[in-house]
Amino acid sequence: MSKVILNNLNKIFEIKAGTDVKAVNNFNLNLEEGEILALLGSSGCGKTTTLRMIAGFETITSGEIKISGKLVNDLKPAERNVAMAFEGYALYPPLTVRDNIAFSLMKEKISKNEVDSKVKEVSELLEITDILERYPPSISGGQQQRVSLARALVRDSDALLLDEPMSQLEPQLRAVLRARVKDYIQHNNKTVIFVTHDQTEAVALADKIAVMEEGDLKQLASPYDISSKPSNVFVASFIGEPPMNILKAKVLKTETHLTFEILNDKDEKNFSIKYSNNELNKENLNKIANEQIITLGIRPHKINFNKETTNLEGKAESSTYHWLGDQVHIGIEIGGSSIISVADRNFQPSSDIKMHFPSESINAFNRDSEEVIFNGI
């Protein structure tokens, strides 16, 4: 059953004549019961505005919002039966932390014992049992954020709306709580929309990710599809750490081979990537024409350094260790182009590197529209 439906949702902030901000453009969404959606994008792309319109804190310029089948466009936040944890959606200072959490359960006709056990369960989950008798002004920002989250989680609502719910916690605690919160959400079959600019968090928590840029929804898909099948250049270069290498290329087709000539800013050839046609997907091959100029995307993680298959040579420029210490990111110069790759071993700067771009590492995008032609050839 559909829980949250957005039809052509738009928001224009009118500041003064001629300086309108188009914060959200024609956003469409159909979220099923029990699904978890992440709104992901860089600062100012319209994530909070989208969530605030669903919650009812922001008027909409045009479009429809339906929650559990009911049009809620003109309903007040309290009439929408949504639970939320937002920055600025404050805790009640005169109530203890325990009562702040329990207060949100008042409308639900449940016994005091049940309220106590629900409060206990979420406070253990979020590690706030030791501050239950304290008052909001006397607890830290990270603790306040967890209390807000607890207050939203305990409620029996049609949708749970969370705006960067763990932004103030340190990475270790965040990772632990993220896993617990996901278990809780799934176990209670909650329908969730949460905002984040952290792609690791989006991938870890969500069933679907909506990638936004300047108010536009660029792609709505599973975490796997967002990272392995980006539908445009923006998503390809936004998702992934490090993100996809984006190059300009000219296609050369013969009876037997396909070659991508990688071009520099002056349209001169820097280097070529060549494949035998019989190792390629024929359908994809037919989607590009001889001499067509395309945008080529190469996934850093898929570049191969195994000796048997290498057919390209470059020089190591610099390397950095991934912060968890399990991968090396290496900048490689090939014929004047710079490429980032990920390897399981280090290379000395200026040393020669032999490599291979497997056909599945190659993504092609239309040069003008920036829409995908194929993901992997």
Ligand SMILES: Nc1ncnc2c1ncn2[C@@H]1O[C@H](COP(=O)(O)OP(=O)(O)OP(=O)(O)O)[C@@H](O)[C@H]1O
């Ligand atoms: N009340 C407002 N009046 C005018 N413009 C606004 C208002 N609120 C937001 N905006 C503008 O709308 C756009 C989207 O803002 P929004 O807060 O939704 O971004 P966001 O994706 O949540 O960013 P962040 O990651 O920084 O929180 C921005 O250009 C912002 O400046």
Ligand SMILES: [Mg+2]
């Ligand atoms: Mg925001």
